[in-house]
Structures are given as C-alpha cells and as structure tokens.
Amino acid sequence: MDIYQVAIRPLLFNLVKADPEWLHQQTIRSFNWLSQTGSYPTASWLNRRLQKSLCLYDSRLEQNLFGLNFPNPVGLAAGFDKDGVAANIWPSLGFGFAELGTVTFHPQPGNPRPRLFRLPLDKAALNRMGFNNSGAAAMAARLAGEKHHFRSIPIGINLGKSKITPLEAAAQDYFDSFRLLKDLGDYFVVNVSSPNTPGLRSLQDATMLSAILELLQSENNSQKPIFVKIAPDLSWEAIADIITLAKTYQLAGIIATNTTISRDGLKTQVIEPTGKSPQSEAGGISGEPLRSRSTEVIRFIWQQTQGQIPIIGVGGVFSPEDAWEKIIAGASLIQVYTGWIYEGPVIVRRILTGLLSYLEESGLNSISEAVGLEVKTKA
Numbered sequence: 504m505d506i507y508q509v510a511i512r513p514l515l516f517n518l519v520k521a522d523p524e525w526l527h528q529q530t531i532r533s534f535n536w537l538s539q540t541g542s543y544p545t546a547s548w549l550n551r552r553l554q555k556s557l558c559l560y561d562s563r564l565e566q567n568l569f570g571l572n573f574p575n576p577v578g579l580a581a582g583f584d585k586d587g588v589a590a591n592i593w594p595s596l597g598f599g600f601a602e603l604g605t606v607t608f609h610p611q612p613g614n615p616r617p618r619l620f621r622l623p624l625d626k627a628a629l630n631r632m633g634f635n636n637s638g639a640a641a642m643a644a645r646l647a648g649e650k651h652h653f654r655s656i657p658i659g660i661n662l663g664k665s666k667i668t669p670l671e672a673a674a675q676d677y678f679d680s681f682r683l684l685k686d687l688g689d690y691f692v693v694n695v696s697s698p699n700t701p702g703l704r705s706l707q708d709a710t711m712l713s714a715i716l717e718l719l720q721s722e723n724n725s726q727k728p729i730f731v732k733i734a735p736d737l738s739w740e741a742i743a744d745i746i747t748l749a750k751t752y753q754l755a756g757i758i759a760t761n762t763t764i765s766r767d768g769l770k771t772q773v774i775e776p777t778g779k780s781p782q783s784e785a786g787g788i789s790g791e792p793l794r795s796r797s798t799e800v801i802r803f804i805w806q807q808t809q810g811q812i813p814i815i816g817v818g819g820v821f822s823p824e825d826a827w828e829k830i831i832a833g834a835s836l837i838q839v840y841t842g843w844i845y846e847g848p849v850i851v852r853r854i855l856t857g858l859l860s861y862l863e864e865s866g867l868n869s870i871s872e873a874v875g876l877e878v879k880t881k882a
Contacts, residue, residue: 505849516623522776523619523628527583534589538649550595557597557848559855563862563869564599568813568835569728569755571657571689575599576858576870577826577851580817580838581661581692581732585636587646594655597851602838603642604661605694608679610638611666614699617776618786624770626821627793628841630762631699631786634663639680646687660688661732663697670702674714681719691727693719696734696761698787704734709744716752728755735760735796735818739803746807756813759800759834762787790841794819798832802878805833810875821846823857830858830870831877 537546564575578600579593585604593601613635620629636642642660662684668676677693685691693715695706706712712731719729731754733745749757766782769792774784781788797818804814816834820826821842829837843850858870867873 505847508847516621522617523621524616527619531584531589534584534592537595538589538591550592553592553595553848557852558595559597559852561855561859563859564855565869566835566871569690571600571728573599573657573836574655575855576830576836577854578602578659578815578836578838579843580840581605581659581694582630582632583840583843585634587642587660590646590658591649596848597855598656600657600659600689600836602659602661602692603688604636604692605634605663605697606636606639606642606660606680606684607634607663607665608639608676608683609665609667610641611635620774620776620784620786622769622771622774622781622788622790625788625790625792626841626845627769627771627788627790628844629774629781629784629786629788631784633666633699634697639683643683643687646684657689659690659692659730660684661692661694663694664700664703664706666700670705670711673706673711674718677715678718678722682722685722685725685727688727690730690755691719692730692732692758694732694761696732698734698762698764699785707733707737707741707745709748712745713748713752716748716754720752730754730756730758730815732758732761733800735763735793735800736765737800742800742803743807746804746812749812750808754812756815756835757804758815758817758838759804760793760797760818762789763793763796764788765792765796768792789818790845791819791821794821794825798829801829801834802832805875805878810878820854821850823854823861826854826858827861827873830873831875833875833878835871835874 566573579598581602581604587603614633618631662680664673801816814834815836816829817838820839826837
C-alpha cells in the first residue's frame with residue numbers, strides 16, 4: 504500500500520489544505536536536515552531506510568552521456584531545490600541525477616505571494632515563483648563545502664537571469680553566475696524559457712541566445728556540458744533555430760520543456776486560494792497538461808538532429824508509461840517534479856521498475872537502446 508497516496512497526500516491537499524509553497528519549504532528543510540546530519544545515528548538510519556525503499560539499481564538503466572555516468576535516467580527537475588540545500592539527499596530518494604536552481608547572479612525574493620497553486624483536477628500546478636533564490640554566490644559557498652558528499656549522481660545547475668538585470672545585459676548576468684559555479688556543477692542549463700521573469704522568453708531568440716552561449720563557452724575551460732532549456736510554446740521554426748545554435752556552440756543537449764503558458768483543455772474552473780480562473784492567473788502550467796506537447800517537442804528535436812543531440816525530457820511524467828513514451832520519442836534522460844508531488848517519493852522506483860519491464864518486453868538490453876526507438880522504427 505502506498506501510504507503517500509492513501510493517507511499523506513489526501514491529508515495535506517484536502518483536509519489540512521496546506522499552502523503548496525509552505526509545504527515545499529518544510530520538505531526542503533527536512534531534506535536539508537537529512538543532508539547535513541547524515542553522520543548522526545537517526546539521520547543515517549533514515550537515509551538507509553530511504554535507500555532501501557526508494558532506490559533501484561540495475562546495470563540496464565545506466566548510461567554514460569556527455570562524459571557523465573548516470574545510474575538511471577530519472578532525475579529531479581530544476582525548481583525544487585533552488586538553492587542546493589538538499590543536494591546530498593537526492594541519491595537516497597532514488598534519483599539518477601538532480602538539477603539545482605534556478606539560480607540567478609543577484610539574490611532575489613521572487614514574485615509576490617501567493618505564487619504556487621495546485622490544480623488537482625488536472626494533476627497540474629501553476630507557478631509564478633519568479634526565480635526566488637539566494638543568489639549564485641550563496642550557492643557556490645554552500646556547494647564548495649559539500650562537494651565531496653554528493654557525487655554518486657551527476658548534479659546539474661540551472662542558471663537564470665536576475666530580474667534587475669536588463670535584457671541587453673543578460674549574457675553578462677549568466678556569465679557571472681557560471682563563473683562562480685562552473686567548478687561545482689557537473690552540467691549547466693541556460694534557462695531562457697520560464698514565463699515568470701519579464702522578457703526572459705525573448706532570450707530564446709537566436710541572436711540573443713547566441714550572445715549568452717558564446718560568452719559562457721568562452722569561460723568554459725573545463726568543457727562542462729551546457730544545455731539550453733526551451734519553452735513548449737515555441738514554434739517549430741524557433742525550435743529549429745535553437746537546434747542550429749546548439750550545434751554551433753557545441754552544446755551538450757536540449758532540455759524539453761519548461762512550463763507552458765497555454766491554458767487549453769484545463770478542467771479546473773476556479774483556483775480556490777484566489778477565486779479566479781487559471782486563464783486569469785499569470786504563470787506557467789506544469790504536470791499532465793504539458794505531457795503531450797513536451798513529448799512532441801522531444802520527437803521533433805530527435806528527428807531534426809537524427810538523434811545526435813541528447814535530450815532531457817520533462818513535462819507530465821507521472822508513470823512508467825509517460826517516461827517510456829518520452830524515451831522512445833528521443834529523450835535520453837527524463838525529469839520529474841509535479842509528478843513527484845502528486846505521486847509521492849515512490850514514483851522514481853515505480854518508473855524504473857516499469858522501464859525495466861518495457862525493456863524486457865521490447866527485447867532490449869539497455870535503456871540507451873530504447874532512446875528514439877519509436878522514430879527509428881518508423882524510419
């Protein structure tokens with residue numbers, strides 16, 4: 504019996520009706536405690552229990568991509584651990600990698616509250632957090648003191664533009680963050696696709712994005728893998744332009760996709776805390792409403808690149824079927840966030856178990872053989 508589904512989630516979501524952001528902060532605080540106190544008997548015992556319950560190790564799930572070893576293809580998406588305060592705990596929760604951030608060069612409080620809402624009828628979330636974080640320097644100081652603890656899985660760092668930085672100075676802003684953090688992350692992500700920082704999505708324009716990528720690569724002496732994270736709402740032409748830039752600047756890959764500004768097909772009529780409809784609330788939608796579109800984008804990138812550019816697929820992953828769909832469409836790795844909130848921590852092990860079943864049914868020996876399988880079969 505899944506106690507999270509049966510008892511914990513109904514209690515928090517329906518009876519207590521805990522504020523999503525408050526609940527997120529309490530969760531991060533608990534994980535931070537576990538990260539910091541792993542040598543204490545109680546914390547060590549809890550970590551062992553988590554690993555026994557939530558981790559699954561199988562060589563068929565392992566991959567070596569852009570010079571990094573991934574024990575499994577399921578990662579934590581950016582946005583959950585914004586300041587990297589729980590970096591040590593993600594391996595114990597079964598993840599094959601984790602992405603910290605989004606972090607900006609300047610510390611910033613984010614947008615006014617309330618700014619995070621559940622849409623249970625749609626198994627979705629609406630957020631307009633606005634890159635609230637303590638800044639790149641604070642993250643660098645924290646990770647520098649903990650680096651040796653959490654390298655059992657790759658750790659990515661998602662970089663965003665500070666709200667106070669003008670768009671014309673965006674490249675320097677990303678550069679300043681990267682310079683502080685470049686030795687502390689295993690890979691980096693240029694986030695130009697959040698809908699919650701004014702004008703940010705305009706940085707997906709080829710000219711503006713190329714300025715950012717050129718400056719970052721000029722500082723990238725260690726050849727750290729750099730990704731760009733794109734919006735699901737881009738046209739195919741705009742995505743094709745980004746693919747060209749990814750090749751030009753030798754990016755490690757593309758993350759598809761961020762949240763959507765589309766409100767099509769939502770069942771939720773009113774967001775309870777505000778009394779307004781989702782259509783009248785600013786922010787990005789994540790979760791099930793994003794699933795199909797993010798998979799379409801993954802498929803398009805795979806087809807356009809003939810599988811030559813690695814893709815991290817994110818958006819609406821709740822089950823093994825969702826993960827498999829994205830992998831056979833072309834994603835080498837997948838990430839979860841909203842699905843993790845709705846399904847609970849056991850989701851990672853459940854997805855991995857399901858992926859192994861899919862491999863067996865397909866007669867495949869490794870997850871890497873499944874990447875792009877759908878497109879290869881139709882070719």
